[in-house]
Amino acid sequence: SQTIHQWPATLVQPVGSPLSLECTVEGTSNPNLYWYRQAAGRGLQLLFYSVGIGQISSEVPQNLSASRPQDRQFILSSKKLLLSDSGFYLCAWSLGNYGYTFGSGTRLTVV
Amino acid sequence: AQSVSQHNHHVILSEAASLELGCNYSYGGTVNLFWYVQYPGQHLQLLLKYFSGDPLVKGIKGFEAEFIKSKFSFNLRKPSVQWSDTAEYFCAVRGYSTLTFGKGTMLLVSP
Numbered sequence: 001s002q003t004i005h006q007w008p009a010t011l012v013q014p015v016g017s018p019l020s021l022e023c024t025v026e027g028t029s030n031p032n033l034y035w036y037r038q039a040a041g042r043g044l045q046l047l048f049y050s051v052g053i054g055q056i057s058s059e060v061p062q063n064l065s066a067s068r069p070q071d072r073q074f075i076l077s078s079k080k081l082l083l084s085d086s087g088f089y090l091c092a093w094s095l096g097n098y099g100y101t102f103g104s105g106t107r108l109t110v111v
Numbered sequence: 112a113q114s115v116s117q118h119n120h121h122v123i124l125s126e127a128a129s130l131e132l133g134c135n136y137s138y139g140g141t142v143n144l145f146w147y148v149q150y151p152g153q154h155l156q157l158l159l160k161y162f163s164g165d166p167l168v169k170g171i172k173g174f175e176a177e178f179i180k181s182k183f184s185f186n187l188r189k190p191s192v193q194w195s196d197t198a199e200y201f202c203a204v205r206g207y208s209t210l211t212f213g214k215g216t217m218l219l220v221s222p
Binding site for chain 2: 045
């Protein structure tokens with residue numbers, strides 16, 4: 001069966017520090033991968049999606065970047081975090097026209 | 112571009128009351144429609160989905176949703192809510208490729 005792993009679960013980082021959140025999927029090949037940010041009262045905002053290794057589409061220009069170094073690995077990064085980067089980050093995967101499966105999320109607090 | 116509007120940000124009901132959460136979408140072509148639920152402290156989970164066929168879709172835990180193409184709506188319903196239905200509910204639409212979420216509706220069911 002397919003599983004999705006996301007870590008860490010919580011993270012507290014100072015302003016200006018770098019960020020790396022990792023997401024891996026098991027049990028499937030060539031999935032579409034997504035990073036969403038969930039903020040209270042604002043729903044889920046799509047940040048990046050990838051349809052293959054090295055292929056990244058950015059939905060919202062901001063202080064973050066994403067990379068897909070392997071088929072089932074998706075990384076969300078920042079060189080210098082801002083206070084406004086605080087939020088709940090969710091990784092998800094999908095195949096074809098099926099629904100998305102979400103990871104457990106990372107609660108990021110920038111202080 | 113596709114968009115999703117959820118009518119209510121917060122809903123408070125007593126147990127056994129009936130539930131209807133509104134969802135309207137904007138997209139000119141064929142869509143896939145979803146409702147996701149996030150129980151307190153848990154992952155986002157798929158509640159139900161509509162791809163084609165019967166516009167009345169039945170999901171888990173007694174939920175159903177009706178796709179009304181002429182109204183661009185996909186409202187979620189449950190005849191009798193339980194305390195355990197307390198959660199945040201997200202409507203989502205996929206048009207061309209990615210999933211776009213509404214801002215969510217927080218449902219609080221009082222015993």
